[in-house]
Amino acid sequence: MTTEATFRPIKGDARDWNRGREDGVRVLTQDDQAEISGLLMGHKVAKVDGEHLLLDSGVTIKAIGHDGGCACSAGCYDLSVLNGVDNIITRVEYDYHPEGDDWEPGEKPGHPDDPKDKWTGFYRVFVFAENQQINLMQFDGSDGNGYYGTGFELLVREVS
Numbered sequence: 001m002t003t004e005a006t007f008r009p010i011k012g013d014a015r016d017w018n019r020g021r022e023d024g025v026r027v028l029t030q031d032d033q034a035e036i037s038g039l040l041m042g043h044k045v046a047k048v049d050g051e052h053l054l055l056d057s058g059v060t061i062k063a064i065g066h067d068g069g070c071a072c073s074a075g076c077y078d079l080s081v082l083n084g085v086d087n088i089i090t091r092v093e094y095d096y097h098p099e100g101d102d103w104e105p106g107e108k109p110g111h112p113d114d115p116k117d118k119w120t121g122f123y124r125v126f127v128f129a130e131n132q133q134i135n136l137m138q139f140d141g142s143d144g145n146g147y148y149g150t151g152f153e154l155l156v157r158e159v160s
Contacts, residue, residue, distance in 0.1 A: 007047055007054045010062040010155045024158060030096060030123050030151035037092040039156065040127060045084040045136075053082065053136075058159035065139040066151045074144020077123065077152055081138035087129035095124040098143050098150045123152055 010025055028035050039059060047054040053061040063082055068075020099121030123139045139152045 006058050006159075007049065007052075007060065008157075009049065009052055010060060010157055013062075013064050013067070013153070013155070022157070026156050026158075028154040028156060030094075032154075033092075033094055036125065036154065040089045040092050040136075043089055044086060044129075048082055048084045051079055051082065053084075060157040062155040063137050063139075064153045064155065065141060066149050066153065068144065068148030070148055072144065073142055075142075075148025075150060077121075077139040077141030077150070079137065079152075080140045081124075081135050083134055083136055085127055085129050085134055085136065087132075089127045089129050091128040093126045093128075093133075095122075095126060096151075097121050098123065121150075 011022065039055070039061065043059075044056040045053050046056045051063050053063065055061070063079050065077035065079050066075060120140065121142055124135055125137045127134050127136045137152075143150045
């Protein structure tokens with residue numbers, strides 16, 4: 001059986017995991033860099049499907065931007081990039097630049113929904129394969145006032 005034949009999407013999102021978690025699925029966040037690197041190193045991305053990656057090891061990863069859960073966009077990050085990798089991943093790097101209430105004294109802050117102001121931030125996960133740097137995944141958004149959270153969640157289903 002091929003790796004692609006084992007692909008099953010992961011249902012739900014990280015906020016659902018307080019009730020009815022799918023067996024064998026764990027949640028990683030932007031803070032779990034060592035675990036994320038361990039999943040990716042030494043593997044290829046066999047399939048990209050919507051917000052899912054299927055590694056050649058059979059591991060399925062669902063990439064979800066953080067949802068601040070309020071009517072404004074504070075704390076909301078959207079998945080904007082998700083790429084495959086045809087060669088073995090040899091290195092993983094992280095480029096995190098969340099944005100929020102970090103304006104200079106005397107500056108008037110913008111609004112998180114305005115992409116031209118400095119509230120727009122990002123979380124990027126870069127991988128290296130065959131001496132090429134690849135933006136594997138990117139999440140764009142804003143922390144806003146910082147109350148509603150930041151970052152991203154990865155739902156990971158190991159091979160059973």
